[in-house]
Amino acid sequence: MLIIRNYEKTAEELLVHYDKASFYEEWLLNETWEIGFLASETEKSKVSFELLDYESSVFWQGQEFIIKEITPFASGEKCFKLIVATHVYYTLQDGYQYETLTGRRSPSQLLAHIFKDDSRNFSWSIRGSYISADKENFGDANYIKLINEILKIFPIAMIPDNRRLSFIPLDEFGKKINEPIRYKYNTDDVRFVINTYNLKTQIMGFGARQEDDESKYVFNPITYTSPESQKWGIRIQDPVRDERYQHADSMEERLRTDLQDYPEITGIVTLKWKTELEKGDYVPFIYEPMGINTYIQVVGIKTFPDIPNKPPEIVLSNTKQTMTKLLISLRQEGLM
Known part of the structure; x- marks a missing residue:
């Protein structure tokens, strides 16, 4: 159910006669959260159709979205509007x-x-x-x-x-899911980029300096070497220099977190059936040719709520890239 409210907040109507097959919700981590649909003008929908204007609000599942993009067109005597509305959170850019x-x-x-x-x-x-x-x-x-x-x-x-x-x-943020994403099991449509450009296996950390002698550190700089070095050899990542750290064990935990000691995996899958996956969840990704069996995070979901049994498109990633860089990478690889 979609409710439309005008920008002035003086009128509100239930939207009728929109193409349910066209409705989608898309979320991309730190980038966007939007809905889109195609609405048509009929005798019963004249009022709500007129309310579909720039900066009007669309309420869906208790969340407010702001109309930012409208593509009006006509077919014969019938008028249509293709709508894209972004979550009200993004008005903070104003x-x-x-x-x-x-x-x-x-x-x-x-x-x-x-x-x-x-x-x-x-x-x-x-x-x-x-x-x-x-x-x-x-x-x-x-x-x-x-x-x-x-x-x-x-x-x-x-x-x-x-x-x-x-x-x-x-x-x-997110939970671990035991049901894996596995080629020829629950998907035949796997579009992944797997690369080792940034794969490193060793990193050094430098913490706080002594107050009475800045040439010395509170603790000796430490080196963390990943067990993956046995497979990939020693590959040195840029060091961490952070004077907030007063203890070696805290620095070592930071190094374990920062070290990119696994191949970067980014991609899109279309599942064969509906899934309980939610934003931020971690799902096992199994890719036998490279011996990869690891958890990667759901960083994007596109769902089609009004189409029965249509599975979502899932964007998965274990990289530290922003979603913008991730999607540019996928387009360059011809995956989108």
Whole structure:
């Protein structure tokens, strides 16, 4: 069920006579969350059809989406509108924080700085504890850009629920699913790029310096070598230099997390049947020719809710790329 409300918030109608086969929902991690559909004008739908205008709201499954793209056309005497509406969260790009701050800040302090002048009725909450990070001139950008900057620095996932934003530890985003993605098992349509361009097996970490002698470190720089080095040999990744770290064991955990000691896997699968996979879930990916049997994350889902039994298209990735770079890569490989 789709409800349309005009930009002025003075009229609201249930949308009737839209092509249910055309309706889709698409989500891409840190990039977009949108719905799209084709609506037609009939005697019964004249009012709701007129409400389908730029910046009008579309409510679906309790979430608000804002119409950003309309393609009007006619066929005979009948008029149509092809609609694309993005989640209300993305209207944060219309807000701007001109002031900047410099110094060591926690995620909650940075978020408070972003939203201190917000008049768009957004609220936020954050869960978990994080090591503060040094920031220089944080600000002078739109809200979305600044939020994405926080997500790149800290191990945090952002979950929007209309105008309520929840920031949670990244390891709490998504769950592990036991049902694997396996060629010739639950999919015949696998379009994957697997590469070892960034595969490394060893990394060094440098922590805090001593206050009375900056030429010395609080703990000796440590080297972490992945067990994968037995298979791939020693391949050295750029070191981590972070003076927030006072203890070697904390630095070693950071090195284990940062080291890219596995092939990068990005791609799209169309499953043979509907699935319980949700945003951020981790699913086993099995690819026998390279001996790969590893968990990779659902970073994109396109579903077709009004088409019975039509399975979703799933985007999977274990890379640290942004979704924009990932999708460009897939297009270059001819996979999209």
